[in-house]
Amino acid sequence: MRGLHADTGYLLYRLGLRSGQLFNTFLQESGLRLRHYAVLRFLATSEGALQRELSARLGYDPSAIVGLVDDLEKQGFAERRPAPDDRRSRIVVLTESGRAFLRDTDEAGQRVTGELVGPLDAAERESLHALLLKIAADGLN
Secondary structure (H helix, E strand, O other): OOOHOHHHHHHHHHHHHHHHHHHHHHHHHHHHOOOHHHHHHHHHOOOEHHHHHHHHOOOOOOHHHHHHHHHHHHOOOHHHEOOOOEEEEEEEEHHHHHHHHHHHHHHHHHHHHHOOOOOOOHHHHHHHHHHHHHHHHHHHH
């Protein structure tokens, strides 16, 4: 009989939980959670996004996106604006305060990741990242 740690899926699940715990601890004093951080990181790479696009790209339920964006607006990190090509739609954009928050948290976020992959050398870290991207490619498009 195989043990739990022989199952790669279980190991990925456990590492995902650990990653979430570490990121949420690091974000705790800002009042944000990993889901907020993911929205901000996504917005940092775009000129804005419809809420339904955020939901699809991040894999969050559309109703969760509404609450996350509400929270980010209250913090001044994001705002809803009329979509340039359809005034009936609203896009979510990162504010300058949101960009500053991400800049200020880059080092801490890298430390969290460093803690997760601490046992690996630099080449192994690069390989792990490449392999995870390959596995996740379907969900990241």
